[in-house]
Structures are given as structure tokens and as C-alpha cells.
Amino acid sequence: MTVSPSVAENSPTPSTAAGLRAGAAGGTRSATDAHPDVELIGVTKRFGDVVAVDRMNLSIPASSFTSLLGPSGCGKTTTLRMIAGFEQPTEGEILLAGRPIAGVPPYQRNVNTVFQHYALFPHMDVAQNVGYGLRQRKVAKAEEQRRVGEALELVRLGGYAKRRTWEMSGGQQQRVALARALVNHPTVLLLDEPLGALDLKLRKEMQLELKALQQEVGITFVYVTHDQEEALTMSDVIVVMRDGLVQQMGGPSDLYEQPRNRFVADFIGSSNFIAGTIASSDGDDRVTISSERGLTLHGRITDRSASPAIGDTVTVVVRPERLEVAAGDAATATGWTAVAGRINQGTYLGDQTEYRVHTDQAGELIVRLQNTMGANIGQSLGPGDPVVVRWREEANLVLVA
Numbered sequence: 001m002t003v004s005p006s007v008a009e010n011s012p013t014p015s016t017a018a019g020l021r022a023g024a025a026g027g028t029r030s031a032t033d034a035h036p037d038v039e040l041i042g043v044t045k046r047f048g049d050v051v052a053v054d055r056m057n058l059s060i061p062a063s064s065f066t067s068l069l070g071p072s073g074c075g076k077t078t079t080l081r082m083i084a085g086f087e088q089p090t091e092g093e094i095l096l097a098g099r100p101i102a103g104v105p106p107y108q109r110n111v112n113t114v115f116q117h118y119a120l121f122p123h124m125d126v127a128q129n130v131g132y133g134l135r136q137r138k139v140a141k142a143e144e145q146r147r148v149g150e151a152l153e154l155v156r157l158g159g160y161a162k163r164r165t166w167e168m169s170g171g172q173q174q175r176v177a178l179a180r181a182l183v184n185h186p187t188v189l190l191l192d193e194p195l196g197a198l199d200l201k202l203r204k205e206m207q208l209e210l211k212a213l214q215q216e217v218g219i220t221f222v223y224v225t226h227d228q229e230e231a232l233t234m235s236d237v238i239v240v241m242r243d244g245l246v247q248q249m250g251g252p253s254d255l256y257e258q259p260r261n262r263f264v265a266d267f268i269g270s271s272n273f274i275a276g277t278i279a280s281s282d283g284d285d286r287v288t289i290s291s292e293r294g295l296t297l298h299g300r301i302t303d304r305s306a307s308p309a310i311g312d313t314v315t316v317v318v319r320p321e322r323l324e325v326a327a328g329d330a331a332t333a334t335g336w337t338a339v340a341g342r343i344n345q346g347t348y349l350g351d352q353t354e355y356r357v358h359t360d361q362a363g364e365l366i367v368r369l370q371n372t373m374g375a376n377i378g379q380s381l382g383p384g385d386p387v388v389v390r391w392r393e394e395a396n397l398v399l400v401a
């Protein structure tokens, strides 16, 4: 978003981010601070019979961009509201910067929240909206102006102080809401689907901006989303939740490359699933699987804490982009898994073509081929054509759960 020339005299001050960073530190944080910013220890929240959050243990590293990701109703907002202090845990304990915060009201926690529906005050201009919290806390006028200016620069709305919020686009309004939270110099910023109301293109733009902003100011962001792509784009750490339970926590590539169970493998990216049993094991994480329909696969168990026995039922996961299609008479090389099949359907997706291939030994397999400039066997395939689907054995991820 560009600032129009008529208001460009409010040019960014070079110390903006540094000022906010110092503010966030509040004189008490340092790089050697041993505590995570937010810790949940055995936190359960019940609403009557509904268990919204179930024995959650979570440790959110300082200055990280951490996302809570999961389907509707899995307990993301409830978790955020407990950290903010709007809800109390039924059981368990929450620590902020190492200190228990039970009984501390929301306004005394060094935490601010940005919601999807950002509820700006329509009768106030942008600067008044952003400075609202500071005025409530009786911060001196000059200090308010300085901090509001700083926060607006950070969200790239330097020239918009006097605008009415209803004159602004959705993305700009969301930035005002962000500035309103940042102006309080929180240690932790909680964001509940803040981009949900924006159209796809703006949303993508704002994702990158939010990530850059977080890196600039170094505040811990806890970001709620049900959109896996959004979580992958922005996060240092993703916490995957289902029915109030944490399924897995890790960096984006950890979750994609080492999903611990079928839910995570299915929720993050798309997957082919091949059911089978363990035929042999090297005693470590390498196993040989016999599929239900007689295919032999060599793979790696993703959950190192699991110790399955011979004969146990498992699921082999293979990502569609790890598969390739070869001519129907292609030979099988060592180190590869190969299955004969016939093309069911091909769908052109622009950058990729997706094929659904019927195989006797592994059911229907989804294959995604990149549409590069060079010749690609995929470009000439039609329904009924015999093919061999093959992939490197390293792509076989074995799920025990």
C-alpha cells in the first residue's frame, strides 16, 4: 500500500522498530531469558459437557511466530482466550514469562489480542483508535502521539492518522487494529484469524507483511488459523490441534516431512495413504511393509517414540508431488517403489497437472506433476493409458497411529 504524496511528510522514523522492541522488552527481557513467553501446563477447559481444550501442554518460544492450527471447533480460540485472560482454565496452569497468571485480569497481562472482527470505533479517526488503550491508561498526550505515530509507521499507515476508519479498505482497517494492539508494547500478541475477512489476494499480501512485522519487532505472535497454507507460510512453529488435543507441534517442514499421525498428514498438505502391516524392521526406524494388496514398501517410521511390532497395522503416506509416472513398461530400479496402473483422470491446474491413477496394489494414487517447459510424459496421458507410478523409498512415511 502506498502513502499518497499529500500526507507523506509523516515519513518513517528509522528508530520505529527499535523503539517498539525496547518497549516490548520493558526492561525485563533479555536474550538469555530462560522462560518461554507462554506456557500451558495440563490445561483443560470445559464448557458444561464440552471439553474445548484437553490437557494441553504447550511451550511457546520467546520471539517466535507460533500458529495454532486445526479445524473448526478444535479449541483454538478458547486457548487464545485463556492466554488473554478472558476465560479461566478448568484445570491446569498458564504461565507468562515464567510467572503463573491465574487471577490476573486481562488488562494487567502484557498481552494484546487482534480479532477477525476488529471492531474499530467509527466515531474516532485512525490515530484516536490506535491511541485508545494509551488514553485509558492515562499516558501523557505527547507520549501517546509519539507511540501512535510509531505504531502506524510499523503497519505502513504513516500518513493515515486523521482518516476515518470507515473510509479505509479491509486490509487497512486490519492494520489499524494491529497498530492498536502494538501501541501497547505487548510481550505477546494474540491474533485470532485476523485475515479471515480479507479476500485471497490481500490475505496473501498481509500474511507476508505480518510475518515481516513480527520479525522486525521481535514480539511473540500466537496466531490462530484453520488454513494450513497460511500456517505454513507464516510460522516458525505450528501447533496442530484436533478436538482440544495437540496432535503435533513443530516447524512447517517437520510437520510436512514427519507427520506423526494420519490426521496431521491429511490436514497439512495432501497425501496418498496405503494401508499395510509391518513385515520386518531394522530395529530402528526403517521398516518393510506389506500392503493389504501385496505391495512391498520400504519406509521410515515418523514417530520415533512409537515402537511397533511385526504384524502391526500401519499407514504409509506418500505426498503426491513425490510420485512420478513412467511409461507402462518401465523397469523397476532398486531404491524405488513402483506400481502398475491406469490413468483415471487428469486435471490441468496451471503450474501442475494432477493425475488420479487406478492401481490394483495401492488403490487410487494422486500424482502431481510440475508443468515445466520441457517435455513431460504427463502432458500426453489420457484416461485408460497404462502407466507405472513410482517414487523413491525415502518418500514412504510410515504412520503407526
Ligand SMILES: Nc1ncnc2c1ncn2[C@@H]1O[C@H](COP(=O)(O)OP(=O)(O)OP(=O)(O)O)[C@@H](O)[C@H]1O
Pocket (backbone or CB within 6 Å): 047, 050, 051, 052, 070, 071, 072, 073, 074, 075, 076, 077, 078, 079, 226
Ligand atoms: N462460551 C462457550 N460456551 C460453550 N461452549 C463453548 C464456548 N466457547 C467455545 N465452546 C465450544 O468449545 C469448542 C471449541 O471452541 P473454539 O471456539 O475454541 O474453537 P475454534 O477452534 O476456535 O473453532 P473456529 O475455527 O470455528 O473458530 C467448541 O465445541 C465450541 O462449541
Ligand SMILES: [Mg+2]
Pocket (backbone or CB within 6 Å): 076, 077, 078
Ligand atoms: Mg475460533
